[in-house]
Every structure is written in structure tokens, then in C-alpha cells.
């Protein structure tokens with residue numbers, strides 16, 4: 001039994017033949033239960049402590065799924081990371097395989113097959129006028145702000161309110177980076193290069209871009225996929241690490257689109273939920289860091305400062321988002337790779353870009369920079385780690401705000417690693433990831449009602465989505481921002497509701513003649 005590698009794919013007969021087969025035998029896809037060690041060694045302790053580890057629900061869902069999916073392949077898998085780290089982590093990464101248990105059968109591509117790759121990304125406002133509607137789309141997403149079900153009718157009014165409130169600050173940021181987000185341009189270029197790379201590897205495919213919050217919207221990409229008659233689709237979120245708020249949100253949207261559509265239900269497809277462990281990605285990141293370190297006078301003394309986009313703490317602690325664990329493992333893998341190159345710099349991971357008053361993942365980037373400055377760190381290399389394109393948070397937040405903060409904090413030498421963008425070895429590795437996942441694209445059983453309810457064939461996305469939620473609630477619960485009870489987020493939101501009530505009272509106090517406070521003598525008339 002062979003693990004599908006790029007080598008197999010590139011050894012496929014040329015496309016002129018009537019059909020070609022990815023050259024590997026079908027793996028047995030029954031998912032054996034994971035051993036507790038396999039899970040615990042692959043994750044940070046917090047996820048493992050005393051956990052009941054049996055099904056793939058109680059810890060890192062994406063990894064569990066992948067681990068479960070690939071555990072039967074482990075012994076023969078081509079190591080994707082160093083042997084040492086593979087041993088330590090017990091499993092390799094691959095596609096989140098869109099498969100039912102029974103039927104990873106022939107991975108055969110026929111000449112009639114039309115392969116598509118759907119790149120999922122966030123999207124960004126292209127002009128300053130786009131900023132508020134873009135923010136509206138973002139905040140209207142229940143994976144970004146989730147209200148309790150009985151208040152879900154308030155989602156759009158709330159999104160309108162928050163987006164209008166946030167827009168001036170956001171607009172200022174986008175104005176300072178040239179009047180809009182570069183995300184569409186860069187993602188289009190990545191799509192173009194990926195298509196070329198796939199062709200060079202003898203896998204002709206069309207690559208589509210589907211953005212979550214701005215053009216080209218995922219719905220538009222899907223329409224094009226249908227028009228083009230794609231028969232096998234690889235869904236590839238452009239986020240190396242999985243978060244409920246990013247890849248999860250896009251997958252949830254896809255799931256709802258697929259469920260409604262006869263064509264899509266029948267189309268074979270597979271999903272790669274996260275790919276930060278891939279050797280190609282780890283090496284590409286390490287190359288960038290190694291190169292940038294050389295621009296410092298004393299490279300060995302530079303603090304490598306990984307800065308990841310944050311998520312609210314409740315995502316990780318209450319909803320089981322694997323984001324933090326994946327991020328930490330990703331950083332470990334990069335540092336291991338650098339170690340093999342004899343680069344043994346000190347390093348830190350912190351989280352940036354928090355929005356609103358709730359607690360986000362810590363340590364915060366800004367506070368950490370100040371602390372490191374106080375501790376006497378003189379040289380720092382910032383490494384944006386959660387995203388593969390330049391965007392507002394690299395170009396403005398890191399390059400301007402954090403740089404300024406670092407210099408004020410006593411750090412004398414500052415550098416920043418560029419985002420991967422269209423870096424050829426990275427794109428080539430993405431192409432390999434697509435090729436490796438193709439054999440697992442499977443058809444949904446249209447007749448099955450259950451199949452219609454999940455994005456990928458029966459079981460897999462359900463497992464992925466359900467696994468977000470450690471309490472196994474009916475719906476994965478990304479961020480319940482307000483519920484009755486004593487969770488941290490509930491407390492925060494109860495507090496906010498109270499604040500809102502006070503603000504409303506004050507508002508009516510100063511705008512209406514018969515105000516309550518004045519009648520009670522709490523506010524003097526001069527304040528009106």
C-alpha cells in the first residue's frame with residue numbers, strides 16, 4: 001500500500017490518454033480508534049489532561065480526524081516533517097479526507113473528469129467604500145459573532161451596528177495601505193500559480209477563489225464551478241491552521257450551499273482543513289526566516305517573534321477550536337526545521353489583532369513586545385504565521401504599529417518576514433497537497449438524507465464540525481457570545497448588556513425632557 005505522494009501523481013500517464021490513474025492502491029479507510037498517546041503527544045497538554053480519549057471529539061478535532069483517517073497509513077507514510085517530529089507526533093498530515101468508511105475505492109481519474117480546486121479565503125475591501133459593507137458581512141457571520149438561537153434574528157442589526165462603529169478605524173487602516181486590501185490580487189495570483197504548478201505536475205485543473213466576506217464570494221466561485229462542469233473538487237482553505245472563525249466558517253458556508261444543490265451533492269470532493277504540518281510549508285517558512293535573519297548584524301541574537309492573528313479565548317476554551325494547539329505545533333515544527341539548519345535563536349509566539357473587549361488568546365503581541373523590550377531584547381524578527389498573504393495586519397499593524405512600539409520599547413533592530421504569497425516552493429507544495437488529496441475525493445450518496453446534511457461525504461465534516469464542541473452539542477458552538485449561565489463569555493455579555501442598558505438610559509436622559517435621573521435628582525439639569 002502506498003501513500004499518495006506527488007511522485008505518484010507526477011508519474012501519471014499524460015493527459016492525452018483516455019484515462020489515468022493516480023498510481024496508488026486504495027488504502028483501507030476504516031478508521032481505527034486513536035490511541036490516547038497518539039492524541040496527547042500531538043497536542044499541548046491543556047487539551048489532553050485527563051480527557052476521555054476515544055472518539056475523535058474530545059480534543060483537537062482536525063488532527064484527530066486526520067490522525068484517525070491516516071492511522072492505518074502511518075507506517076508507510078512518507079514523512080512530511082522530520083523523522084524526529086513525526087515520531088513525536090505519531091501521525092502525518094494529509095487531506096481531511098472526504099470519505100465514507102466503506103468506499104475509498106478506485107482513485108481513478110477519467111478523461112471526462114474535470115478537476116477543480118477551490119481556494120477559500122477571507123476577502124477584503126477593495127476600496128474605502130467597501131469597508132463598512134465588508135465589515136457587515138464579517139460581523140453577520142455567526143462564526144464571528146454568535147448570538148443565542150432565540151436572538152439570532154438580531155444578528156444582522158447587530159452586524160450593522162458593529163460594522164458602522166468599527167468602520168472609521170478600519171477605513172483609516174486600509175487608507176494607510178493604499179486604499180484597500182491586497183488580498184484579492186494576491187489570492188488570484190496564488191490561484192494562477194497553483195494552476196500552473198498543477199499542470200507542470202501533469203494534473204490539469206481549474207483553480208477558483210471563493211472569499212468569505214468580499215468578492216469574489218464563495219457563492220460566485222461555486223456558480224463558476226458548476227458552469228465549468230467540475231467533477232472532482234479539492235477544497236483548500238488558504239489558512240495553514242484551522243480555526244472555527246476562518247476555515248470553519250467557510251466550510252460551514254459551503255456545507256449549506258452543497259446541501260441545497262443537486263449538482264454539488266453529486267460532485268466528488270475532498271477538503272484539506274489545515275496543512276501547517278506539511279514539510280513544504282514548514283520549509284518555505286523556514287527559508288523566509290533564515291533569509292531575513294541574515295539581514296541583521298548579529299543574526300544569532302535576534303528574537304524570532306511569531307505573531308499570529310488572535311481569536312477570542314472562548315473559541316478555544318469553550319468551543320474547542322484547535323487553532324491555538326495547531327499554532328503552537330506549527331511554531332515548534334518551524335523551530336525544529338531551523339534547528340536542523342543550526343539556527344537556534346530564541347523565539348516567542350504571541351497573538352495580535354484583537355477586536356472588542358472580550359479576552360483573546362494570550363500573550364498579546366503588543367504587551368509581549370513591550371515586555372521583551374524591558375527584558376533587554378535588542379533585535380526582533382516578526383513572523384506573521386497565521387496567514388499566507390500580505391494584508392492589513394502585516395502591512396499596517398506589524399509594519400507600522402508594532403514596529404513603532406518595539407522601537408519605543410528599546411528594541412533597536414526590527415525586521416519582518418514577508419508573507420509566503422506566491423513563493424514557488426510553497427505553491428508547489430500546495431499543488432502536491434491537492435494531488436495527494438485527489439484520490440480521496442468521493443461521491444456523496446445522493447439518496448442518503450444524512451449525506452445531504454454534511455459538506456463532505458457522510459461522517460467526515462460532521463466529525464470535524466461536531467468535534468469543535470467538546471460537549472457534543474447539536475451544533476458546533478464557535479462563540480456563544482451570550483448565554484444565560486456562568487461561562488466567561490456569558491459573563492462578559494451579560495456585563496455588556498448591562499452597559500448597553502445604562503448607555504441607553506443615559507441617552508434618553510439627555511435627549512428626552514422627562515428623564516428618570518433628573519426626576520430622581522441624580523443628574524443636574526446642566527448636563528442636559
Ligand SMILES: C=CC1=C(C)c2cc3[nH]c(cc4nc(cc5[nH]c(cc1n2)c(C)c5CCC(=O)O)C(CCC(=O)O)=C4C)c(C)c3C=C
Nearest residue numbers: 124125144170181243245246309310311355386387391392
Ligand atoms: C487566521 C487568520 C484570522 C483569524 C483567526 C481571524 C479571526 C477573526 N478576525 C476578526 C475580525 C476582523 N478581522 C479582520 C481582518 C482580517 N482578518 C484576517 C484573518 C483572520 N481573522 C485577515 C487576513 C484580515 C485582513 C483582510 C484584509 O483586508 O487585508 C477585520 C477587518 C480589519 C479590521 O478592522 O481590523 C476584522 C474586524 C474576528 C472577530 C476574528 C475571530 C473571531
Ligand SMILES: [Fe+2]
Nearest residue numbers: 122309310353
Ligand atoms: Fe480577522
